[in-house]
Amino acid sequence: MMQSVRDGAHQRRFFSSVAASAIVATSLVSAPAPAFATEELNALVWCDHTDPALVEPFEKANDVKVNLKVYEGTGAALSILDQSRPGDWDVLVIDGVDVHRAIDLDLLAEMPADALPTSDIFPEVRMEANNTKDGKTYAVTEKFGYNTISYDKSKVDPKDMQDLSVIWSDKYKGRIALYDYYLPMIGLVGLGLGKKTAELTEADMPAIKEKLAAMRAMSKQVSDVVSSQTALATGEVDILVGGGEWITAVLSADKPNLDWTIPEQGAVRWAQSIGVMKDSSKQDLALKFVQYIVSPEGQARLATSSCYWAMPANSKAGEHLTDQQKAALRFNEQAEYLKKTQLYPIPSTELDQQFQDAWTEMLQQ
Amino acid sequence: MTATTLEDADRRKAWGFAAPALLWTLAFFVVPFLFMAAMSLWKREGREIVRVWNLDNYLRFFSESALLQGLVNSLEITVIVTVLSVLLAYPLAWIIAERVPKRFQRMALILAILPFWTSYVVRSYSWLLVLSKNGVINQMLTGLGLIAEPLEIASTRTATVIGFVHFFVMLLTLTIYSNLIQLSPNYRRAAADLGANAFQTFWHVVLPLTLPGIMTGAFLTFVLCIGDYVTPQILGGNNELVLPQIIMLQLGRRADFPMAAALSIILMLAVTVAYVLCARWLKIERA
Incomplete structure (x- = not known):
């Protein structure tokens, strides 16, 4: 698997x-x-x-x-x-x-x-x-593909997953894994703040840092692909923020309870x-x-x-x-998904450094 | 042939034997290390590495708490792991050396280090499954009615320490065992003759004599643990970063080699300090 x-x-x-x-x-x-x-x-x-x-x-x-x-x-x-x-x-x-x-x-x-x-x-x-x-x-x-929300539909309310703000609400505190890559994750935070990923600037950093900290406080872990997938598959967490079809599609036969969605606010595309x-x-x-x-x-x-x-x-x-x-790739739903998603941020080298520093800071909190 | 000529010949032979190892160390440690040290004094500006001597990377390390915390986390975890590993390995090594019949000792030692034979990465992921909310430990404890809710062990510092200790106990068992079996039984007999009880014999005779083995193993544990990236990455759940994780973070996307080099030098300094402390301490004990 x-x-x-x-x-x-x-x-x-x-x-x-x-x-x-x-x-x-x-x-x-x-x-x-x-x-x-x-x-x-x-x-x-x-x-x-x-x-x-x-x-x-x-x-x-x-x-x-x-x-x-x-x-x-x-x-x-x-x-x-x-x-x-x-x-x-x-x-x-x-x-x-x-x-x-x-x-x-x-x-x-x-x-x-x-x-x-x-x-x-x-x-x-x-x-x-x-x-x-x-x-x-x-x-x-x-x-x-998409960096969005993957979840166990037998354990969370799928309707909740339609709202990106779930990632910093306390409803699922301790049941969330965050995907460990700062670019798409900061893009998702930006979307949650109502900002387009391509328009994130240095001026947005304080708000981004605040939301990253809030998200961190609700999460159980920040992990790479394998650890995230393991956590979701074993029930260690019920939600993976930053996941998508690339996490759940390969598991669709063994773990039909795992699903993914693109929230109303949209998601990040890679x-x-x-x-x-x-x-x-x-x-x-x-x-x-x-x-x-x-x-x-x-x-x-x-x-x-x-x-x-x-x-x-x-x-x-x-x-x-x-x-x-x-079906696993949601091939026939791409027209709608593509409209709702944005390419993840392409920061300047200076802003990239700030993104990475903010992410490192969040990990150490 | 005079004695001096013979000495010269011996010396040349000795250098001849040592030369391959020296050249290897020079080519694959000293030169790369000097290059890394030089690179740590360069700087990444935009997409370019600027070869101008400066201390910016080191200043950044000491001014950003998230980076400094990486070193603190590394040191804390390493000290905990080293102490726990010694405490667990010593009795195991002692039992194998003193209580297991000679003909079974080799088998016992092989069994003790059997986990070494599996891949380090696979072993870490296995621990993740064992320690998870629905893992073996939690299922057993809840099954026995000892706990109502599963314990949160995976993705914590505790999980990282467990993963490390499991590995390093094997290493320390080897170094301590090799020291214990070299001890002549006459030391204990002499202590008993002088009226020492079992504990006094252990505390005043056996333990000091096995300190070299303990310190060698402890130092190796320290070096391997403080520089490890895999175990904290898999078992720690990124709930805190250790210095090797921060070093890797500099390389993946940004390829900030000067910063990664500076952090590596800092990590090496920590290891050097540990070595100096161990070496001095061992010297004192031997004296």
Whole structure:
């Protein structure tokens, strides 16, 4: 059960996951590729890409061996790239909010826009502002999901979960786990304060700190993906703030009492992007891999990866998902969910520092 | 061949044997350490690491209570774990060394350290399941009618300490046992001849003679415990941060290596102080 945890959706969530360490320890994964593959492709990815069911069809079709290295957080990825030789890596999977960090470091290659199924991607997650610069496309969104409220519907009133203020009310004091990644969590707090995630500024910090403290006082723990999921599954807590389909979807068969919702005030949306490395000597093959990942077939496999489930960015992936998979992902309800959610904050480096400090302060309270 | 020439030859041979270890330490400890120390004096500005000597990271550590609290938490937990581990490991090691027949001692020792064979991460998650609200301990206590409501153990400092102590008792049992079996029975016989009872013999003879084993194990426990990230992360529920968790926090998203380096140097200083205290104390006892 725990192997199915979604622990890579964005950097902190993955970084803080201790289970991820185990994945990283064996992280240079190569799926059983064709025995005599003529080429190799090196990709720096999140753990959902290591599912053989995702990679093997591409390897067989292209007679290539795909070497995958899982990393923990954009900071770690940039360090790995910094220590690598130009050309070592061909493909990069990166948090949607950090694509510009990679572009600014001149790491990503421009991809021909017409080679990507942009029109099939849900409009809300195309994220042109993130994936493009000066009209050039450097990355494409491949998967997304929500940081919202997961809960045990046999223990809490589902109606209460429709109001985001439940996270700092005392009704469920001591029964709440907070997901340990400051960006989406501060985004959620912002929504609770009636602020758009993109409009949070330094002036909002006092109110954010106050609500973080209030939220902390009501919580039992602040934990990474595996610990949060364990706590919810074992009944240690009844609510996980910051959770979403990536926490409950993989458990839907074993724990039908676990559910998730998007409150009236909305929730935070995360997205991961994929691009071709600028220094790759295999640009065509790397682009082919990206095209496979964002194709309807690749998307369905990525969405239901054994590491974690989440929504495919390509709306046509539904044709390749079973009814049970679509139900777990709430595939048919995405139009409404997308309207109610906002991408999590993309702070300046200064504001990012303040967010992190506020989070650290809250953890020590 | 003169005596001096022989001495020179021996010295060269000794250096030859020591050279691989020295080079290894130089390449993989001294040089990286110096680099880390230098980096701690740099600074992250925006997305850049600015290579200008300054003490900003250290000043920030001492001016932000959340960061300073990380060190305090680390020291408190480490001292509690070390003391508890010694108190639990000593009787266990003594029973194995003194009460278990010689031919079964190896088996007893293997059984005592059996949990070492499992993955550290898996062991920590197992403890989380044991200590949780619906875990084995709470089910047993409520089943026996000893408690009405489950105890809140998981995601607390208590859980972190339990996880640590379980691990370090094994380590200390080994170091103390190896010390105990080296003790000649003549010491106890002499003490008995001089009229000492069992407690007096233990307190005045056995315990002082096994202090090196205790201190070696305690120091190793201190070093491993204060630098550990996994156990507090899994079992502590992030209800308080220890210094290694704060170090990791600097790296994940922001990649603030200068700050992480400064915090690591502070952690190393804490270990150095512990070493100096242990070394001095041991020296005094031996004297």
